[in-house]
Amino acid sequence: MVKKWDVTVPALTGKKTRKAYIYLPDYYEEDELRHYPVMYMFDGHNIFFDADAAFGKSWGMNSFMKWSRKALIIVAVECNKKGNSRLAEYCPFGFSDPKYGQVRGQGRLYMDWLVNELKPYIDANYRTLPDREHTIISGSSMGGLMALYGATVYNHVFQRAACLSPSLWTDPKKILRLVQHAQIRYGTTIYMDYGSEELGNHPANMGALMAMNQLLLEKQVNLAFRIVPGGDHSEDSWEKQIPIFMECLGL
Numbered sequence: 105m106v107k108k109w110d111v112t113v114p115a116l117t118g119k120k121t122r123k124a125y126i127y128l129p130d131y132y133e134e135d136e137l138r139h140y141p142v143m144y145m146f147d148g149h150n151i152f153f154d155a156d157a158a159f160g161k162s163w164g165m166n167s168f169m170k171w172s173r174k175a176l177i178i179v180a181v182e183c184n185k186k187g188n189s190r191l192a193e194y195c196p197f198g199f200s201d202p203k204y205g206q207v208r209g210q211g212r213l214y215m216d217w218l219v220n221e222l223k224p225y226i227d228a229n230y231r232t233l234p235d236r237e238h239t240i241i242s243g244s245s246m247g248g249l250m251a252l253y254g255a256t257v258y259n260h261v262f263q264r265a266a267c268l269s270p271s272l273w274t275d276p277k278k279i280l281r282l283v284q285h286a287q288i289r290y291g292t293t294i295y296m297d298y299g300s301e302e303l304g305n306h307p308a309n310m311g312a313l314m315a316m317n318q319l320l321l322e323k324q325v326n327l328a329f330r331i332v333p334g335g336d337h338s339e340d341s342w343e344k345q346i347p348i349f350m351e352c353l354g355l
Contacts, residue, residue, distance in 0.1 A: 127178040141238035146247030148180030194246035199275040242266035256286040266349040273306035293326040299335025328352040
């Protein structure tokens with residue numbers, strides 16, 4: 105089942121509310137002693153239902169979870185959809201782009217809210233396994249960049265991450281520098297992919313992907329990296345990767 109409620113991210117949008125979603129296994133109420141790992145996801149409106157999705161197509165995560173019956177709670181929060189606000193909210197550094205202009209990165213503020221406010225709320229109100237080993241972060245595009253940021257810079261919170269089509273093009277040097285200086289613990293697992301049909305979307309991304317993979321391997325991350333044959337930059341393509349990244353993350 106998926107529940108919705110309103111949340112605020114005061115440091116970013118003050119009292120303005122946005123939707124948060126939580127998936128609980130259908131058997132959640134059957135065993136009141138059982139606790140579950142939690143996956144935090146970005147772009148919550150695109151995760152579960154086509155009716156809520158920005159482009160009319162979601163990941164279909166609810167359907168996959170019902171079919172697979174995996175013992176996992178999923179929490180996903182809607183992004184700020186106003187103008188280029190999503191780019192700022194989902195980027196841990198400022199960057200300049202010919203198309204989008206100057207973007208002021210607010211990713212650190214968002215991650216601090218997720219870690220210090222949202223996660224404690226979820227752990228207090230649902231039967232979670234709150235430790236690092238059972239806390240996962242996932243996303244696509246700018247959300248994929250944030251998942252990578254979370255799994256490295258906030259590695260004390262997240263042991264595993266799925267980073268689909270991560271937007272490393274925003275500023276490859278800055279994201280590589282952040283990961284280089286991150287204290288990454290042994291046993292960290294990261295799944296990363298990029299669609300073959302989207303490789304030409306941003307010329308800087310191919311070099312950044314190769315450099316990031318090399319860096320993660322040097323830092324002894326358990327890394328699964330794929331170029332998805334025929335994959336593009338869409339929810340339909342990312343939905344097809346769900347069984348694969350779930351398996352890679354041991355979920």
